[in-house]
Amino acid sequence: NAGVTQTPKFQVLKTGQSMTLQCAQDMNHEYMSWYRQDPGMGLRLIHYSVGAGITDQGEVPNGYNVSRSTTEDFPLRLLSAAPSQTSVYFCASSSRDGSSYEQYFGPGTRLTVT
Amino acid sequence: KNEVEQSPQNLTAQEGEFITINCSYSVGISALHWLQQHPGGGIVSLFMLSSGKKKHGRLIATINIQEKHSSLHITASHPRDSAVYICAAYQFSGYALNFGKGTSLLVTP
Numbered sequence: 556n557a558g559v560t561q562t563p564k565f566q567v568l569k570t571g572q573s574m575t576l577q578c579a580q581d582m583n584h585e586y587m588s589w590y591r592q593d594p595g596m597g598l599r600l601i602h603y604s605v606g607a608g609i610t611d612q613g614e615v616p617n618g619y620n621v622s623r624s625t626t627e628d629f630p631l632r633l634l635s636a637a638p639s640q641t642s643v644y645f646c647a648s649s650s651r652d653g654s655s656y657e658q659y660f661g662p663g664t665r666l667t668v669t
Numbered sequence: 670k671n672e673v674e675q676s677p678q679n680l681t682a683q684e685g686e687f688i689t690i691n692c693s694y695s696v697g698i699s700a701l702h703w704l705q706q707h708p709g710g711g712i713v714s715l716f717m718l719s720s721g722k723k724k725h726g727r728l729i730a731t732i733n734i735q736e737k738h739s740s741l742h743i744t745a746s747h748p749r750d751s752a753v754y755i756c757a758a759y760q761f762s763g764y765a766l767n768f769g770k771g772t773s774l775l776v777t778p
Contacts, residue, residue, distance in 0.1 A: 588766075597770040598755070645712060658702065658766065660712040 556581050561646050561661035568636040568668045576631040576664050578646030584659070586649045587629040588613070589621065591642040592663075598645065604629055636668045672696075673758050675769035682776050688743040690772045692756035701739050702757040702766070703730050712755070715741070746776045 562577045580587065588603035600613030604623040618640060620632040629648075633640060646661040672695040682688050692701065700719040706712045716723050716730040718739070723730050727746075732739040743750055753771040 595770065598757070598766075598768040600766065647712075657714060657717045659714065660704075662711040 558582065559646055559648050559659050559661035561644075561664050563664060564662065566664060566666050568633070568666065570636060570638060570668060572636050574633050574636065576633075576644055576646075576666070578629045578631065578661055579627050580629075580646075580648040580659070581627065582648060582650065582659065583626060584648035584650040585626070587623065588647050588649075588658075589619070589629070589631045590645045590647065591615065592645060593642050601631065601644075633666075638668045640666065641668045642666060673756060673767050673769040675754075675756055675772050677772060678770070679773045680775070682746050682774070684747060684776055684778050686746050686776075688746050688750075688774065688776075690741045690754050690756075690774070692739045692741070692758075692769055694737050694758045694767070697734075697737070698758045700759045701732055702759070703739075703741050704755040704757060706753045706755060706771070708752070710752075715754075743774075748776045748778055750774060751776050 559580045585606050589601040590598040591601055592598050599615050601615055601619050602610055602613055602621040604610045607623050607626050610621050610623055623629050644664045647658045649658040674693050676691045700717055702717050703715040704712050705715050718730055718732050727744045729742040741754055751774055753773050755768055755771045757766045757768045
């Protein structure tokens with residue numbers, strides 16, 4: 556299994572540009588999520604999905620869109636990039652394990668918006 | 670929202686020392702995750718626990734549900750243990766994760 560994969564690893568955007576961060580998992584996990592990691596802030600949940608066709612907002616959803624058309628893929632779209640979206644983005648997937656959900660993280664995408 | 674606090678924020682130890690990182694949370698949870706992140710690297714799950722104690726090699730994680738507190742211990746620390754250690758608490762809904770800000774550990778030879 557490849558686990559959770561993310562592309563690209565690095566990206567530089569100009570303010571106002573749009574782009575999609577790709578995330579895929581091959582573990583048949585029901586749950587997928589996107590986090591951003593900023594210095595001194597810890598990881599924060601952007602959007603999550605509990606299954607194909609179902610998505611919901613997390614703590615910091617503004618400026619981002621998601622969709623989940625298949626179990627495997629969960630892309631994150633930046634509609635109009637802003638410097639405040641400069642961050643490292645992690646995708647994660649999880650499946651129920653007893654009463655909790657162990658999460659598996661992708662390698663991250665480092666995004667800079669100038 | 671569950672407030673997750675970690676201490677210390679930064680920690681420097683000499684090789685071979687016993688290390689403890691603490692995590693406390695404000696609201697009852699279903700489970701707690703300990704994660705490791707090497708500089709510039711991805712995030713790896715170390716433990717997920719809902720009660721008692723778990724051990725993996727030189728790493729030990731404990732949780733006290735009544736006191737809303739968890740600890741991560743590293744025995745016989747090694748420079749390769751240098752990383753950021755993050756705790757994350759699951760709500761009873763089962764999905765939402767609240768993360769601590771991480772403890773940056775440096776182990777010197």
